[in-house]
Amino acid sequence: xxxxxxxxxxxxxxxxxxxxxxxxxxxxxxxxxxxxxxxxxxxxxxxxxxxxxxxxxxxxxxxxxxxxxxxxxxxxxxxxxxxxxxxxxxxxxxxxxxxxxxxxxxxxxxxxxxxxxxxxxxxxxxxxxxxxxxxxxxxxxxxxxxxxxxxxxxxxxxxxxxxxxxxxxxxxxxxxxxxxxxxxxxxxxxxxxxxxxxxxxxxxxxxxxxxxxxxxxxxxxxxxxxxxxxxxxxxxxxxxxxxxxxxxxxxxxxxxxxxxxxxxxxxxxxxxxxxxxxxxxxxxxxxxxxxxxxxxxxxxxxxxxxxxxxxxxxxxxxxxxxxxxxxxxxxxxxxxxxxxxxxxxxxxxxxxxxxxxxxxxxxxxxxxxxxxxxxxxxxxxxxxxxxxxxxxxxxxxxxxxxxxxxxxxxxxxxxxxxxxxxxxxxxxxxxxxxxxxxxxxxxxxxxxxxxxxxxxxxxxxxxxxxxxxxxxxxxxxxxxxxxxxxxxxxxxxxxxxxxxxxxxxxxxxxxxxxxxxxxxxxxxxxxxxxxx
Numbered sequence: 001x002x003x004x005x006x007x008x009x010x011x012x013x014x015x016x017x018x019x020x021x022x023x024x025x026x027x028x029x030x031x032x033x034x035x036x037x038x039x040x041x042x043x044x045x046x047x048x049x050x051x052x053x054x055x056x057x058x059x060x061x062x063x064x065x066x067x068x069x070x071x072x073x074x075x076x077x078x079x080x081x082x083x084x085x086x087x088x089x090x091x092x093x094x095x096x097x098x099x100x101x102x103x104x105x106x107x108x109x110x111x112x113x114x115x116x117x118x119x120x121x122x123x124x125x126x127x128x129x130x131x132x133x134x135x136x137x138x139x140x141x142x143x144x145x146x147x148x149x150x151x152x153x154x155x156x157x158x159x160x161x162x163x164x165x166x167x168x169x170x171x172x173x174x175x176x177x178x179x180x181x182x183x184x185x186x187x188x189x190x191x192x193x194x195x196x197x198x199x200x201x202x203x204x205x206x207x208x209x210x211x212x213x214x215x216x217x218x219x220x221x222x223x224x225x226x227x228x229x230x231x232x233x234x235x236x237x238x239x240x241x242x243x244x245x246x247x248x249x250x251x252x253x254x255x256x257x258x259x260x261x262x263x264x265x266x267x268x269x270x271x272x273x274x275x276x277x278x279x280x281x282x283x284x285x286x287x288x289x290x291x292x293x294x295x296x297x298x299x300x301x302x303x304x305x306x307x308x309x310x311x312x313x314x315x316x317x318x319x320x321x322x323x324x325x326x327x328x329x330x331x332x333x334x335x336x337x338x339x340x341x342x343x344x345x346x347x348x349x350x351x352x353x354x355x356x357x358x359x360x361x362x363x364x365x366x367x368x369x370x371x372x373x374x375x376x377x378x379x380x381x382x383x384x385x386x387x388x389x390x391x392x393x394x395x396x397x398x399x400x401x402x403x404x405x406x407x408x409x410x411x412x413x414x415x416x417x418x419x420x421x422x423x424x425x426x427x428x429x430x431x432x433x434x435x436x437x438x439x440x441x442x443x444x445x446x447x448x449x450x451x452x453x454x455x456x457x458x459x460x461x462x463x464x465x466x467x468x469x470x471x472x473x474x475x476x477x478x479x480x481x482x483x484x485x486x487x488x489x490x491x492x493x494x495x496x497x498x499x500x501x502x503x504x505x506x507x508x509x510x511x512x513x514x515x516x517x518x519x520x521x522x523x524x525x526x527x528x529x530x531x532x
Contacts, residue, residue, distance in 0.1 A: 008158060012300040013309045015145075015154050015162030020313055023144040023166075024322050027115075031140060034119035035128065043116045050112045053150040061145075061163050067289035068142050069108045071135050072117065074281055076104040078132065078454040079125045083359040086440045087431040096124040097444055111146045114139060129363055130326060131275075131457035134174045135282045137323050141166045161301035164290060168254055169310050171283055172244025173317040174325040175261055179241035180318050181329025186389065192329065193234040195389065197396075199226040200332040202271050203486035204384035207336045207493060209354060209366075209460030210273030220491035227488070240264045244314060248307040251290060251298065258287035272383065273459035330385035331392040334486035335405075337378060339370030339501070343433075343468050344476040352465035353477070355458050366458025372421040374481045374501045377413025388412070399487050400494050426504055429477050433506055437473040477504040 034043055061068075080097045084090050103117040118139060121127040128136065145163045154162070183189040206212065206219050240260050247254045262283045269275040290298070300306060316322050341353035355366035367382045379395070380386050386395070391412050398404035436442060443450055461467060468474075483497040 008300045009303070009305040009309075011154060011158040012161045012165065012306065015148065015152075015158055016165050016309055016313065018148045018152065019141065019145045019162060019166050020316075020322055022148050023141055026147070027140050027144045028323070030115065031118050031122065034115070035123035037123075043119050046119075047112050047116050050115065050147060053147060054110060054112050061160055062294070063289040063292040064142075064160070064163055064167070067167075067285050068139065070285045071138055071282055072104050072107055072114075074278060075121060075127065075132060075135055075139075076100055076117075078278070079121050079127055081445060081453040082125070083442050084444060085360055086435045086442055087428055090440065093124075094444065096120060100125060111143065114143050114146075118143075126360060129457075131363070132278050133325075134171060135278045137170050138167055138282060138286075141170050157296060157299060160293070161298050161306070164293070164298050164301040165248065165306060165310055166313070167286060168244075168247060168258075168290075169313040169317070170323065171258065171279075171286060172247055172261070172310075173314045173323070174279070175241040175264075176244045176314050177318045177325035178328035179238050181327035182238060182241075183329075185329050185331065185387070191389075192331075193238055194231060196230065196234055196331055197227070197392075197488075198230045198233055198237075198271075198332055199223050200334045200486065200488075201383060201385075202226060203334050203493070204332065204336050205272040205274075205460075207484040207486065208273070208338060208383055209463050212462030212464075216493045220493070223486070224491060237264070245311055246307060248302055248310040249304065251293075251302050254302070255287045255291050258283045258290075262287075269459070274383075275455065275457050275459055277455055277457065330381070330387055331389050333380060333384045333386050333392045333395045334488060335380070335395045335398075335483070336384040336485070337376065337380070337481070337483045337497075338368075339373060340463060340480045340482050341365070341370075341429075342465055342478050342480065343474045344478070345468070345471070346473045346475055349472075350465060351468035352463040353468050354461045354463060356456055356461045357468060357470070359456065362456040363458050366456075366460045370425070370479060371416035372418035373425065373479055375415055375417050376481060377409040377415050379409060379413045395485075396488060399489075400485055400496060402496065405483075405496065422502070426502065429504055430506060433474045433477065436470065437506070442470070475506055477506070478502070479504075 030046055034046060079100050084093050100117065100120050103113055103120060106113040107117045118136065122136065142163070145159075145166060149159045182192040185192045186195065203219070203223055206214075206216075211219075240257075241264075243257045243260065247257045262280045265276040265280045265283075269277075313322065317325060342350055343353050344350050355362045358365040361369075368378075371378050379391065386392050391408070394404075394408055398408060443453070445453060478500055479502040481497065481499055481501045482495065484493060484495050486493055
């Protein structure tokens, strides 16, 4: 497709360059500092500095403004409805949620307040985690665009086209970076597409706690059928993720690719229980906003010159020079070792404690939390993923053979035992359930509105036991180390190890060490949260 190069493209490119520079050198460091120390004085000073810019005329972004309002509302819903950390005072947390709601309303009307909103969301409410990164970065990019256009006052068409380019690049870079990571896993760029056994991810997710309401025989039959389409699925995955490199050749192409990424995330959720619902909603919203833009407002956002500008921005972000999308490239393996939590209630019933009940730390308790409680060398990451194809093949060959698995652990595994973190973890669980037993309310929503809570991103809500939902007080918590493996040849799911690594009696008094660590107990669960 040929598009004449005219000065408007140069002006749009200049807007994009100024916005990404403002993002990288101004907005992002400021947000990081405020999120780490979100004091009223610091936030107020930061907003006061940029407030005078609101008096200058900034080109209205039209439908894109409603997209920004939509993303603010989306993340505010998540921040306001997430559970309280009952190991900490509830009053300040309730005030933070109300403050976030207030700042969300103000930000929709007055752009400088968005800086304070991001600081509260990322800091006090722990919003800066993997699944919310892309939508938060969209808002940071919008704030950077607002500052640049308020200072430079470019023509309206160049300004809007620049915003379309920046928002699209922020979104699509979170898919280009993973395909780049996959291309580097093997000796050739197509090694992952040709050799990864993606249906192992489904098996590992089932072992981990996803869709355990399905009988194992049913899952085995599905896996046998899914195994024959691994390569087509892998190729399609890489095509969808890499499509962002050419998305700006045409507006219809950008819309189609944004919709395709949303559908891709939904397929990932069905297969693995990893739900990027924030990304799905943001990409559908952005596609809708781009589709509603008047033709005169986005001319220089598309065509080969715009595509070259977008390519440069996406590649810089993939190289971690602008924002830092996650790599998300690995080999899927059928072996999983995970810590499981269960509770014994006052009536003597044993129930499973699953990650959804552990909100606001549902992500940590859905991934690899607890390895520091055991001496076992760990071979893999979340859902059995490994970064060495040879290790994946050796795990498949070992199957359920304990001697071969032991040898692999000694050669490839790494123990995570940490007594300090173990003490903090025990203190966290002890304090949490002691206060819940005493009647502390975990949810900020009344019981009749709890169905309005925003969904989580790690859907491991099932296991060998019925789920605990707070029906009655808890008297004992048991943490178990469990190894499971899917055997591709027979289609069986087998349990290789299942042993208790820690029992916590809530009727027993805490030791001095546990009492000391109780003050920082919630930091154990939040330790893996990413820095903004």
